[in-house]
Amino acid sequence: MGVRLCVVGAGVAGAGIAYALRAADVDVTVLEKSRGVGGRAATRRRNGRRYDHGANYLKSTDPRTADLLDAIGPEGLVDVTDPVWLFGADGDVRPGDDRDEHKWSFETGITRLAKRLFARTDATVRKTTRVESATRTTDGWTLQDTDGAEHGPFDAVCYTPPAPQTAELLAETTIATDIAEDVDGEDLEAFRDAVASVPYRTIRTLVLGYDERIERPYYALLNDDREHPVGWLAREECKDGHVPDDESLLIVQMSPAWSSEHYDDPLADAAAVAADHAADLLDSERVRDPDWVDDQGWRYALPDDGIDPTAARTAEPLGLFVAGDWVAGDGRVHAALWDGIETGERIATWGGGR
Ligand SMILES: Cc1cc2nc3c(=O)[nH]c(=O)nc-3n(C[C@H](O)[C@H](O)[C@H](O)COP(=O)(O)OP(=O)(O)OC[C@H]3O[C@@H](n4cnc5c(N)ncnc54)[C@H](O)[C@@H]3O)c2cc1C
Structure with a gap:
């Protein structure tokens, strides 16, 4: 046996x-x-939307991954091709030096993996x-x-x-x-x-939903000096199958310092802070006022x-x-x-x- x-x-x-x-x-x-x-x-489903509220994607960094995805069945695989832009402590957004790597999720969300x-x-x-x-x-x-x-x-x-x-x-x-x-x-x-x-870092993810599409030339914004209360902000609508065509859904991952301090703050308060930062970063007053919000705390987010x-x-x-x-x-x-x-x-x- x-x-x-x-x-x-x-x-x-x-x-x-x-x-x-x-x-x-x-x-x-x-x-x-x-x-x-x-x-x-992880992926959550809510009223016809799907969003990856933990890891946002699987990268092609390890060359064996593409073959593995083929072997298990690549149906519904989504490759996010829009670029990632950068911002610093001052919140000024600038294009990033986009690398050639794939950023994969699935139409049904990264949990499909x-x-x-x-x-x-x-x-x-x-x-x-x-x-x-x-x-x-x-x-x-x-x-x-x-x-x-x-x-x-x-x-x-x-x-x-x-x-x-x-x-x-x-x-x-x-x-x-x-x-x-x-x-x-x-x-x-x-x-x-x-x-x-x-050691592990803590991340609190805030999810901001809008009943209109907010177009930008990038998929996501990364804080590259780690001095801003927002660490990462992504437009989930850049993943096929996740968000209806006329809506936007922002994934806002707060910095480890902010997340640890505000881990248990009520959702409404934390979402209001995230929406204010998102509005400033995206330079859009509409973003300050989401139609619905959600969140997830990851006590042990990243080693x-x-x-x-x-x-x-x-x-x-x-x-x-x-x-x-x-x-x-x-x-x-x-x-x-x-x-x-x-x-x-x-x-x-x-x-x-x-
Ligand atoms: C907010 C966030 C954003 C991220 N962004 C990215 C990204 O964009 N790209 C990327 O590549 N990576 C990203 N990561 C990292 C990535 O998600 C992790 O590195 C990876 O998923 C870890 O997988 P794992 O199997 O090692 O651990 P886990 O996914 O943590 O799996 C451990 C499992 O054990 C279970 N478990 C725990 N305790 C017990 C118990 N006592 N009994 C039974 N079950 C238990 C848990 O529920 C969990 O399902 C992100 C992570 C977070 C939190």
Whole structure:
């Protein structure tokens, strides 16, 4: 019998693991706390509009990505070709030196990426299942969720939540002493510390909807000196299938400093601030007065650093893997995806099964 694997988290790293193991003799169960897959590569639907309120797109930085998209089915793939312009602390907007990279989403939103990867696998995905602890005995791994249910036994587990949440899981992960001997105790402690010390930035996304189209010569504006309260402002209507032709939808990602300070401010207050900044940046009074608003807070939005790659593999002899953007050392969809795929490939050849 093959390896029984439990993946915690159905973001793109979790989806990448499952996809890499689709033809392997590995039985994959994925436990995901939210109601959908995709994690921070997330899409929301509201009254006929769709918007990517976490990651805005998948870049072609990794040359393997284009082939992968072809392999899983490129139907509905959207390439945002309008340029990204820049602004500084003074709010003056200027053209950027646009690079040649593709910026991909899907007509049905970026969450389609994880959905399509999972659809190519036999993985069992259990949603609304928040893992809170894990135990490793001679029988294997069992995981406990916050509803008191137990999952397992498994031969291996892979944690993919952002590093601070993985650190919380590791603090509640018990390894029987006879098994823990397989890995030096001090190394295991250093591994937990290394995970806990990966810093993350907070981003609050404000969504501003308008019942008329506001045309501009760019897709998005990026604050390149990190001194403005707005970090990124994007026109979701530049993605086919997201916004009706006669409407506009702005995604405003506030800076980490602003987001941390105003994380719990009421939506109306935060949206009013975002709309004021957007109106100034787009030089449009109409933008000051959105017809509807929405938001999403991302406490752990982007890793500011990665874990040491060797430290990340410390617990693998125990069947304990980690994957995600913070393991890749880059807060990007493609980085998390390929870290997941490579971790899956390692698990396929891992010698710890039965
Ligand atoms: C606002 C924002 C904008 C971004 N913009 C871009 C962009 O334009 N381009 C780009 O390339 N990248 C962007 N990123 C980064 C990108 O979204 C991430 O790097 C990538 O999606 C990380 O994927 P992951 O699988 O490593 O982690 P996640 O997507 O965080 O996946 C982890 C999963 O684990 C689940 N989980 C957590 N704890 C538990 C638990 N205890 N039990 C069960 N499940 C659990 C979570 O619900 C989640 O689904 C952005 C991120 C944010 C937040």
